[in-house]
Amino acid sequence: MSSIAVSTTINDDDVEFLCQPDETLLDVLRNRLGLMGAKEGCGTGDCGACSAIVDGRVVCSCLVLGAEAQGRTIETIEGMANGSELHPLQRKFIEHAALQCGICTPGFLMAAKALLEVNPDPTETEIRFWLAGNLCRCTGYDKIVRAVQDAAAEMRGENA
Numbered sequence: 001m002s003s004i005a006v007s008t009t010i011n012d013d014d015v016e017f018l019c020q021p022d023e024t025l026l027d028v029l030r031n032r033l034g035l036m037g038a039k040e041g042c043g044t045g046d047c048g049a050c051s052a053i054v055d056g057r058v059v060c061s062c063l064v065l066g067a068e069a070q071g072r073t074i075e076t077i078e079g080m081a082n083g084s085e086l087h088p089l090q091r092k093f094i095e096h097a098a099l100q101c102g103i104c105t106p107g108f109l110m111a112a113k114a115l116l117e118v119n120p121d122p123t124e125t126e127i128r129f130w131l132a133g134n135l136c137r138c139t140g141y142d143k144i145v146r147a148v149q150d151a152a153a154e155m156r157g158e159n160a
Helices: 025-032 088-095 105-118 124-130 142-155
Strands: 004-010 013-019 051-054 057-060 073-075
Touching: 013 025, 025 051, 051 105, 057 105, 088 105, 088 142, 105 124, 105 142, 124 142
Parallel strands: 004 073
Antiparallel strands: 004 013, 051 057, 051 073
């Protein structure tokens, strides 16, 4: 198979890469670009561990072809912090102990970030619905939901 040349924007950086026609975005991110935050948990789009934001929409990068990144804007967990300053969601996940093994954490953080960008004051039900595509076998979901609620309040300026 011949390689496909792709030009895209990842975490605000213009990026060009070559990929195979059947290569997933997850594989491109991890194996070609060294962005190791997204994890392959299932390879079938069921767990959310590989979540990324493409053009403002959360996607399972294991189900997107790398070639489909052409001309798109992609956000990964590596672009969430501002240098050494953690994003409020990242800080609140730590404060609320909303992570254990870490496999699912990047996916939850990306999904929560996408939620708060469209709804800065979600209800608990909305948070649970929005995060339903992400699975965690370690923590349960209450700590994750509380962390998102706390981060949302901080981002709105309620408890900074």
